[in-house]
Amino acid sequence: MCTIPADTAQIIETSLITALEDRGLRKTTARAAVTQRIELAGDAFTAEQLCRELPEVGRATVYRTIRHLVDAGALCKLPILDGAPMYSVARVEHHHHTICSRCGAVGEFRHSTVERVMRSLEKEIDGDIVGHRMEIFITCNQCLAAIAEGESHD
Amino acid sequence: MCTIPADTAQIIETSLITALEDRGLRKTTARAAVTQRIELAGDAFTAEQLCRELPEVGRATVYRTIRHLVDAGALCKLPILDGAPMYSVARVEHHHHTICSRCGAVGEFRHSTVERVMRSLEKEIDGDIVGHRMEIFITCNQCLAAIAEGESHD
């Protein structure tokens, strides 16, 4: 969750392991393995995916490390309605996500108008606004291309 | 998920059991019990809550009925990041939700500006937009009152 921010995007800590150290956590081999894997692959992922890809790291540790990264604000936890949440690296402080309904690819976007509208909703809504979340579901360009391709001879 | 709608709210089927019959499903005692309970209580709920409150209906049936209602568009399924999804009765066709972070109360809102911004984002975003979702997290008036109350002597 996120409070309504000023309109200048703050760039977040680049190295995930550093984000953990900044929180007073020790730099261990397990944590290095997890954070490196996340940084190298780049894509959004689920906890179980990470466990499969890092059999040398215990499942509990993978889950714990992910939780720490989310707490540190270095990872976004995206609710997926039917299934396990996905995680993606946070690059700017407040943003929203695009999710491709077909392949699950996750993108980050930030748009001042959206935030302006949020502020304007304060009047319309009962109670105090403490945060908001928004996801835009898309068919990504890659999937569009694949569809166009397949459509002709599938 | 929802496609970007015209700006006139369509009011949805009032009776949940009718929504099921409209889909060619039989009117059974189990389904009547589930839909009545949902309508009478009014609040958002989780599947497990319903199961507990309706011990005379089998757990599988509760889950199945909820799924039918969601498919029919009569219920919204709200992703809750740490925990089971919540369900709330849909009253107008396209809308978004307010969720009280403290008590979990769910509200529905609809605001033309939000939808207008969504349309304007089509240019900014790679790929085809197929839908969107938005939740505003609040502290509801009831909770604000409770906090003010408690603050003085807790």
Next chain:
DNA sequence: CTTTTAATTGATATTGAGTATCAATAAGGA
């Protein structure tokens, strides 16, 4: 470079949400 101390790990057991199975039951049309 030890020693010491507390954080961390990970195998295992456990919880919890949700689904698959399938024989018994109930709806509703003929």
Next chain:
DNA sequence: TCCTTATTGATACTCAATATCAATTAAAAG
């Protein structure tokens, strides 16, 4: 009423995620 088919629900199961706790390891201190 009878017949056909949908529905039910007890049970077993899957899958994600967490709790437990003895063994390990990081890093601070000496």
